Amino acid sequence: MSEYRAGFACFVGRPNAGKSTLTNALVGQKIAITSNKPQTTRHIVRGVVHRPDSQLVLVDTPGLHRPRTLLGERLNDLVRETWSEVDVIGLCLPANEPVGRGDRFITGELASLKATVIAVVTKSDLVDKATLAKRLVEVSELGDFAEIVPVSAVAGDQIDTLTEVMTRYLPPSPQLYPDHMITDEPEHVLMAEMIREAALEGVREELPHSIAVLVEEVLPEDRVTKVYADIYVERPSQKGIVIGQGGSRLKEVGRRARQDIEELLGTKVYLDLHVRVAKDWQRDPKQLRKLGF
Ligand SMILES: Nc1nc2c(ncn2[C@@H]2O[C@H](COP(=O)(O)OP(=O)(O)OP(=O)(O)O)[C@@H](O)[C@H]2O)c(=O)[nH]1
Numbered sequence: 001m002s003e004y005r006a007g008f009a010c011f012v013g014r015p016n017a018g019k020s021t022l023t024n025a026l027v028g029q030k031i032a033i034t035s036n037k038p039q040t041t042r043h044i045v046r047g048v049v050h051r052p053d054s055q056l057v058l059v060d061t062p063g064l065h066r067p068r069t070l071l072g073e074r075l076n077d078l079v080r081e082t083w084s085e086v087d088v089i090g091l092c093l094p095a096n097e098p099v100g101r102g103d104r105f106i107t108g109e110l111a112s113l114k115a116t117v118i119a120v121v122t123k124s125d126l127v128d129k130a131t132l133a134k135r136l137v138e139v140s141e142l143g144d145f146a147e148i149v150p151v152s153a154v155a156g157d158q159i160d161t162l163t164e165v166m167t168r169y170l171p172p173s174p175q176l177y178p179d180h181m182i183t184d185e186p187e188h189v190l191m192a193e194m195i196r197e198a199a200l201e202g203v204r205e206e207l208p209h210s211i212a213v214l215v216e217e218v219l220p221e222d223r224v225t226k227v228y229a230d231i232y233v234e235r236p237s238q239k240g241i242v243i244g245q246g247g248s249r250l251k252e253v254g255r256r257a258r259q260d261i262e263e264l265l266g267t268k269v270y271l272d273l274h275v276r277v278a279k280d281w282q283r284d285p286k287q288l289r290k291l292g293f
Pocket of ligand 1 (some may be wrong): 013014015016017018019020021024057122123124125126151153154155
């Protein structure tokens with residue numbers, strides 16, 4: 001058997017290029033939460049493609065965008081950091097749209113990295129052969145790619161080929177994750193998202209981006225898991241909105257979030273929620289760090 005290879009990869013590309021659908025197709029199933037192992041990377045693992053002689057670990061990156069707040073800048077830094085740490089990058093370019101300025105911008109940003117860049121021409125099922133051929137030529141002129149692979153995640157075309165091509169550029173390495181692990185998105189992040197969702201329910205208009213949630217502590221006990229979390233708002237007036245008349249809203253938020261978390265953990269959950277004001281947390285580096293950005 002050939003030498004065992006393992007490493008990290010991510011898909012990049014403009015919005016709607018088909019990155020998420022492709023990740024799911026490669027991993028072969030909807031991302032499942034199967035493990036609470038500590039993360040071996042700081043990045044969110046979207047899925048692991050296991051093969052007898054390789055392990056391809058797909059990590060997530062938010063898109064690059066024009067930063068308007070400190071949060072935006074941090075996210076861009078995070079994107080660049082991920083790009084500089086993966087072994088293989090799949091640049092997704094939809095077959096049914098001409099190569100554009102956004103694609104040229106991203107290609108330029110990728111050029112200086114050590115990672116191998118593979119151009120992935122997505123959604124091949126949406127075009128005829130002649131159009132696909134034309135697009136492949138355009139893409140070959142766009143940049144200096146290690147390989148160009150047309151795929152259709154929806155039709156399942158060339159998905160195995162893409163996995164093989166990406167794996168070829170991974171370094172020789174021991175196995176990075178246990179055999180059956182598909183994703184290790186940390187549970188406390190998922191719990192925080194569930195609480196945030198519940199807290200925004202019905203008040204999204206009033207508090208669009210002003211809420212952040214931090215899970216402070218998770219204590220598994222015999223029959224119940226205790227979860228302590230803080231809901232951060234930016235202003236005292238927003239605190240009132242989240243808590244509601246006599247605490248009625250917060251109680252409802254807790255009830256909904258607890259149901260979701262019980263489903264996630266498969267145990268009974270005691271959820272302790274506090275609402276705190278962190279003034280302008282989106283613009284404060286210390287607060288941002290605390291909240292995981
Ligand atoms: N016909 C077809 N549609 C696809 C294919 N892959 C993705 N799509 C569709 O294209 C749209 C965008 O796909 P996503 O996977 O969400 O794209 P994305 O790049 O992750 O998008 P952002 O999260 O906005 O960056 C969805 O409506 C998908 O169903 C494909 O292979 N064939």
